[in-house]
Every structure is written in C-alpha cells, then in structure tokens.
Amino acid sequence: MKFLRSLIVQSRHAALVGSLNGVSGLRFFAVSTEEYAKRNYANNVSEYNTVLGSLTAQRRNFLLRDVYHDMMLDGVKPTRDTFHSLVVGTMKGARMQDAFFFVDQMKTMGLLPDVTLYNFLISTCGKCKNSNKAIQILEEMKCMEVKPNVQTYICLLNACAAGGRIDRVYAIVRDMIAAGLGLNKFCYAGLIVAHKNKTPLADDFSAKVIEFVEKSKMWSSVETNSANAENVMMGVTDEELYNLPTAEYIHRRGGFLNLPFTAYHTAFHAAADLKNVELKCDVSSFCAANSIRQGLFGGHLNECATRALATTSCASVSEDLPKDNSVSDMLVDSFGRLHTYLRISVTERCNLRCQYCMPAEGVELTPSPQILTKTEILRLANLFVSSGVTKIRLTGGEPTVRKDIEDICLELSNLKGLRTLSMTTNGIALTRKLPRLKDCGLTSLNISVDTLVPAKFEFMTRRRGHEKVMNSINAAIDLGFNPVKVNCVVMRGFNDDEICDFVELTRDKPIDIRFIEFMPFDGNVWNVKKLVPYSEMLDTVMKQFPSLKRDQDHPTDTAKNFTIDGHEGRVSFITSMTEHFCAGCNRLRLLADGNFKVCLFGPSEVSLRDPLRCGAEDHELREIIGAAVKKKKASHAGMFDIAKTANRPMIHIGG
Structure with missing residues (x-):
C-alpha cells in the first residue's frame, strides 16, 4: 500500500511539474546545469534536425521524445521539418503513442499537419x-x-x-x-x-x-x-x-x-x-x-x-533459384552481403593537407619498406578478383604521387574478371598523367574539390593548386570520361554557401557532383555543428532547381542520385552520417601498409602483408580475408559514437 501511495504522490508531482513547464507531456530533469550540459543534444534547430535524422537512420526511435524534450528545455522552437522528422522516426519504429504526441505538440504551436504528415x-x-x-x-x-x-x-x-x-x-x-x-x-x-x-x-x-x-x-x-x-x-x-x-x-x-x-x-x-x-x-x-x-x-x-x-x-x-558459383564464399559476410568492390590505397603520401583528412601538423607516415610493393598489390588484387571482385578503386593519400602508378593500372586492368578500374584523386598532378593512365586501363575517375573559390581552396587544403584541379576536371571530360565524378565534402561555415554553384557545373558538362557529409576521423576535429545533413543540402538544391528528380539507385550505391531537367550531368549525395547505406555495402579496403579493413568507420584491421611476406599460400590468405569479412557488422555506429572511437586518419585509410 505504501508503494502505491508513493506512486500516486509521484504522479501528482509530475503533473504539477508538467504544468509548471507549460508544455503538456514534457519531462522534468532535476539535474545541475553542468550535468545537463553534458547530455545536451544540440544548440539550435538545424543541429537538432541533424540529430533526429541520424537517430531515425540508426533505428534508435526510442530516443526521439527525449531529444524533443531537450529542445523544449533549450528553448529551441521546432519547425515543420522537425515535426516531420519526428513523425517519420516514430513511423519507422512503430511508436504510435509518440507519433500522436508529436502531432498534438505541433498543433499547440499553431502548425497544422499537411497531407504528407x-x-x-x-x-x-x-x-x-x-x-x-x-x-x-x-x-x-x-x-x-x-x-x-x-x-x-x-x-x-x-x-x-x-x-x-x-x-x-x-x-x-x-x-x-x-x-x-x-x-x-x-x-x-x-x-x-x-x-x-x-x-x-x-x-x-x-x-x-x-x-x-x-x-x-x-x-x-x-x-x-x-x-x-x-x-x-x-x-x-x-x-x-x-x-x-x-x-x-x-x-x-x-x-x-x-x-x-x-x-x-x-x-x-x-x-x-x-x-x-x-x-x-x-x-x-x-x-x-x-x-x-x-x-x-x-x-x-x-x-x-x-x-x-x-x-x-x-x-x-x-x-x-538463381545460381552464381563464380563468387567465392570468402566475399560474403554473415548478413548475406556480397563484396565485389575493393578499394586499394597505394600510398599514404599526399600533396595537400585537407582539413577533413588530417591535422594541420600532418601525420606520421608508415616507413616505405612497410608499404605494399607493386608485386604484392597485384598478387592480392588477383586473389580478390579471382574470388569475385569486379571493381577496384585506387586511392591514397594521393595515388598519382606514386611513381609506378601507371604500371599498377596496366597490370590491374589485365586481370581476368575485373570490369571497372577507378581512381580517386585530388587532381593536382593529374592533367599530365591522365592520358597515360587511360591508356593503361583506367575506366572511371573521381576528382576531389571542395570549393570553387581559389582563396578558400588554399585555406581548406593548406596548399595552392585550385587551377590545376579545375584543369584536371576539364582534361578528364576532353578525354571522354563520362561522367567525371566530383567529390565535395560539405562543411558548415566553409563551403555550404557554394552548393548551388557546384550544381551549376552539371548544366553543360557530364559531371556528377557528389556532396559528402562531413565524417569524423582521427585528427580532423569533427563536430556536429560543422555537419550539413543530407536533408538540408537536398532542400537547398530543390529550392533553386525544382525539377530535381531521384534516380533509381543500384542496391550497392553509396550515393543517392538525382537528375535535373536540362542538365547534362547529375547531382548525388553521400549520406554516411544521417542515412547510412550499410545494408547494401559491398566494399572492402586494402590499406597502403597491407592492412585489410572491412568497414571505413570500424577500427578492426587485419594484416595481409605480414602473412604474404612470410610465404602464405593463396588459400591461407583467403581464410584470413574470409574470417574478417564474416566478422563485419550489420552497420557502423552512429556519428557521435564514431567520433569517440579510435580510428586512423583518413589519409592512412584511403579516400
């Protein structure tokens, strides 16, 4: 009986606190200012919308109501987009009571639900x-x-x-x-x-x-x-x-x-x-x-x-049932995902110092003797391709600074079963090397540039060379690369005001501009306040280009692809932070030092260089690779957890 009485007293107290808060259904947190600040989700409506999108993508729908209460305690007024995000999250989590709570809150604020909601x-x-x-x-x-x-x-x-x-x-x-x-x-x-x-x-x-x-x-x-x-x-x-x-x-x-x-x-x-x-x-x-x-x-x-x-x-x-015996079980993880795409980092060296890639003081590079040789790269690549990999992308560091990059491309392009040989480059040294690279079998190209303003380029990369990058994009188009993919990491306060300027590049040229959400890695001082979420970028583009239409993406696409009426190129968004695409992931990574990595954001790595140099046979290497692939998780952690997890700088992993 005492227990029941205590519950009644608590419920009356909660009702009183709710009336004092002035908002029906809000919870009261009797904690110190310091303790509250530690668990504060965000500071303004844009940041809160980013957090809501991330929680929904991670299926952590049970936290949506807490985030909403946090907004109220912060004095941040939700927008219509905020309520849409909240209701979508409750829909995905089948939380009907929360959905109607949010709609009631929306009405009390004078916002009437529309047909979509x-x-x-x-x-x-x-x-x-x-x-x-x-x-x-x-x-x-x-x-x-x-x-x-x-x-x-x-x-x-x-x-x-x-x-x-x-x-x-x-x-x-x-x-x-x-x-x-x-x-x-x-x-x-x-x-x-x-x-x-x-x-x-x-x-x-x-x-x-x-x-x-x-x-x-x-x-x-x-x-x-x-x-x-x-x-x-x-x-x-x-x-x-x-x-x-x-x-x-x-x-x-x-x-x-x-x-x-x-x-x-x-x-x-x-x-x-x-x-x-x-x-x-x-x-x-x-x-x-x-x-x-x-x-x-x-x-x-x-x-x-x-x-x-x-x-x-x-x-x-x-x-x-369809049968495909050409693919080794080595490439299939415990969730049934087939990995046919291998990214090979051929060097850790780079001729730029991009802020999202490494700290200002640079990073300690792996000694040259510990970097994979051309022969070792080719043997491991052949092992993957003979097991079912159909696409290889060369990354770095900056792959064009490696002296034997043309020879590596030539040998890789001759591997039986390989359909696509790609490269991701910053474009600084690409113009003079591109004709030879194409002759050596390079079939597709990604060029990274984060601003169209030369002075801002120098600030973001800590180096000069903006004109060289733009010349490389035009040279790639002239050589027949179609599309030329242009990677742009969008950061609030740096280049988010240039989104529509980048989209204009697609009007008369076969350029696929790919806007990438800012991702946390060691040394890049990631902060959610710098993150511009996919929903915000898409809204920015749609306001200026209302004919933007979603393409039918392939299951393994990392990007959400769009076309615009009258534009030769297209616009894409890579949404690793707010809407991950782990369920369709088909990518594996071989690092320049020979470590094998099954997830970009996962800290787990296994060395293939060491057993290779100790004389391991192909079947032994396959066992090591297969065991690592089988341990791949269903999805990576949320962006806040990733930011707290020790991982290598992007220049070590490979872009």
Whole structure:
C-alpha cells in the first residue's frame, strides 16, 4: 500500500511539474546545469534536425521524445521539418503513442499537419495494426479540410490489410475506383497482405494471390506530387510507407526492389510466412509463363524461398533459384552481403593537407619498406578478383604521387574478371598523367574539390593548386570520361554557401557532383555543428532547381542520385552520417601498409602483408580475408559514437 501511495504522490508531482513547464507531456530533469550540459543534444534547430535524422537512420526511435524534450528545455522552437522528422522516426519504429504526441505538440504551436504528415500517421497505425485509428485520421483530415491524395488511400488500404480487415480494404478499393484513382501495384500487394492476415485463412487463398499478381501487371503509377519528393527527403521508401513486408528486406539488405513486381515480392513473402511451398511454386510458374526472369528478384527471392522451405520441400523450387558459383564464399559476410568492390590505397603520401583528412601538423607516415610493393598489390588484387571482385578503386593519400602508378593500372586492368578500374584523386598532378593512365586501363575517375573559390581552396587544403584541379576536371571530360565524378565534402561555415554553384557545373558538362557529409576521423576535429545533413543540402538544391528528380539507385550505391531537367550531368549525395547505406555495402579496403579493413568507420584491421611476406599460400590468405569479412557488422555506429572511437586518419585509410 505504501508503494502505491508513493506512486500516486509521484504522479501528482509530475503533473504539477508538467504544468509548471507549460508544455503538456514534457519531462522534468532535476539535474545541475553542468550535468545537463553534458547530455545536451544540440544548440539550435538545424543541429537538432541533424540529430533526429541520424537517430531515425540508426533505428534508435526510442530516443526521439527525449531529444524533443531537450529542445523544449533549450528553448529551441521546432519547425515543420522537425515535426516531420519526428513523425517519420516514430513511423519507422512503430511508436504510435509518440507519433500522436508529436502531432498534438505541433498543433499547440499553431502548425497544422499537411497531407504528407497525415500519410505518415496512417502508416504508423498500419505498423501497429490499428485500423480503427487509421480510419479516424481520415475523418480528421476531412474535418481539417486536408485533401487526401492517392498515397493516403494506399496507406489506409495497407493499414487495414495489416489487421486482416478485408471488409475495410475492399471498401477503400471501391472508394478509389469511384473517385477515378484506379488501383496500382501497391494496392494489389495490400490485397495479398489482407487475405494473408485474415483469420481463418480462406481456402482459395492461393488462387486469390495468383489473381492479384496477374492483375498487378496492369498497374498505373502513383501520382507524382510534392508528397513523393517529401518522402525521398525523409528517406522513406514506398514499401516502408505502405507497410509492405518487403520494407524490412530493403532495410536489412539495402537493395531496391523492382517496383513493377511489388505484388510478386509480396506473394513470395506470403508463401514464406505461411510456409506454403505450393504457393511459392505457383507464383514461380506464373513468372515463367509470363517471361518474368526470377533473377530480377535477386537475393530477395532466395530469402523468401529459404523461409518457405524451412519445413517442407518442392522439387521445382531449387531449379528456380538463381545460381552464381563464380563468387567465392570468402566475399560474403554473415548478413548475406556480397563484396565485389575493393578499394586499394597505394600510398599514404599526399600533396595537400585537407582539413577533413588530417591535422594541420600532418601525420606520421608508415616507413616505405612497410608499404605494399607493386608485386604484392597485384598478387592480392588477383586473389580478390579471382574470388569475385569486379571493381577496384585506387586511392591514397594521393595515388598519382606514386611513381609506378601507371604500371599498377596496366597490370590491374589485365586481370581476368575485373570490369571497372577507378581512381580517386585530388587532381593536382593529374592533367599530365591522365592520358597515360587511360591508356593503361583506367575506366572511371573521381576528382576531389571542395570549393570553387581559389582563396578558400588554399585555406581548406593548406596548399595552392585550385587551377590545376579545375584543369584536371576539364582534361578528364576532353578525354571522354563520362561522367567525371566530383567529390565535395560539405562543411558548415566553409563551403555550404557554394552548393548551388557546384550544381551549376552539371548544366553543360557530364559531371556528377557528389556532396559528402562531413565524417569524423582521427585528427580532423569533427563536430556536429560543422555537419550539413543530407536533408538540408537536398532542400537547398530543390529550392533553386525544382525539377530535381531521384534516380533509381543500384542496391550497392553509396550515393543517392538525382537528375535535373536540362542538365547534362547529375547531382548525388553521400549520406554516411544521417542515412547510412550499410545494408547494401559491398566494399572492402586494402590499406597502403597491407592492412585489410572491412568497414571505413570500424577500427578492426587485419594484416595481409605480414602473412604474404612470410610465404602464405593463396588459400591461407583467403581464410584470413574470409574470417574478417564474416566478422563485419550489420552497420557502423552512429556519428557521435564514431567520433569517440579510435580510428586512423583518413589519409592512412584511403579516400
């Protein structure tokens, strides 16, 4: 009884403190100013938006409410974008109570939810299998005179499908048809999910699935509007927005799904969840009869088939699965990621001193005898390529300062099975070497330049040479490199005012400008206040170039790629800090000193040079490499944890 009384007293005290705070639902932190400052997340709305985006990307959704309370205690007023980030985070974490809390807070501040935010709310209800609440949101939209769009109805359809409410699903379908909206691939996928979740399962379930898959062939596109652009900015895939079972696959594997075949993916998932191998075989047969190559589904089909075969078997299934025996198991980690891209740092030396790469005083370089020789690089490269690596990128330091770089390129380009030989360079010494490098087999090029202002270039790199870099970009274009990728690390207060100037470079030239979020490494004095997040950069570009459109990225792309109407080149964003792409990572790193690294931000390394110089055979080296790859984590840590973790300077690792 004393315990219950203490709880009542505590709850009354909390209510009193809440009223004193003036904001309903806020927590009270009775700590000293010094203690509060230690756990303070950020200082202004821009920094808070960056933190929110990072937490959402890391799936640490349970911290969003704490960050919001921290904003209130700081006296920082949230913007509409802040509330969108908060609701997207709660949607991804299926935290419905938090989602409605944030919307209530938004309303108290005089900000009315728009259709995009309502769509996120409905999707959150779907993830929590609460179709009643989803219907209530639609009614609220009508009262608030917010016009639903196609996405609203699809979110609602899939929210009802998650709970197996077929009656409501068909009612929504009728409303969509009556409104002249028509059904699309996501609607048919939702119908499959609805029938799968209905209890008890209908006897004609398999026939229904085949019927919906067949009808989905005539799908129409979802309307293109500002909501789609908003979803892209918030990092929300269609599969995740519509609560399809394929969303988790995209999160874990990082691959895109062939959108025209969304219903097929959902059908395979249904078969796997119900362990219905017969249905899986029926869908496979339908694919074959309609000349749909199941290789289009990639590892996604393998995963579903594996789950479906857990307790039963079907003779025809194994014949349907795609096979690729050319790739060694050495390159596959414990999460099923296949690593076909090797980055080789050929030197630690560089002719610049970029602020984000090394400290002003420089770094201690590895003695020359401990750097891999050309012969050692070629032997290890051949080992990787013969095991399935198809792309090699040469990095540094600055690779062009190595005297035998042309010979290395020539030998590497002759390796059987290698499709792409790339180089990342600062461009200072590139112009005179580029013709020979191209003749030696170099097929693609990344040139790093962080400013278009010569004086600022000298400040950022602590060296002169801006004109030489720009000449190298033009020389690469003249030699036929298409596109020429230009890497630009964006730092607040340094070059964030030049973003649109860089985009202008893509208007008449085949340049792919790649904006990179500032990343923490030893010696570069990283600070979140210097970080310009992807969402902010994208918003800056979209305001000046409204025709910016998202490309269909490859599953292993590090960049989010965009095109602009009338521009020859394109714009890309590398979002390692706020929206990592670890799920689709296919990259491994061989450092100049022979150490092997499976993750850019991970401190773990293993030496390949030492066993190589001790006479290790190829199979022994493969065992060392395979063991390291198998230990690769699902994703790197968050940016704040990375900043606290001991890691080498970027010049040691290789850009």
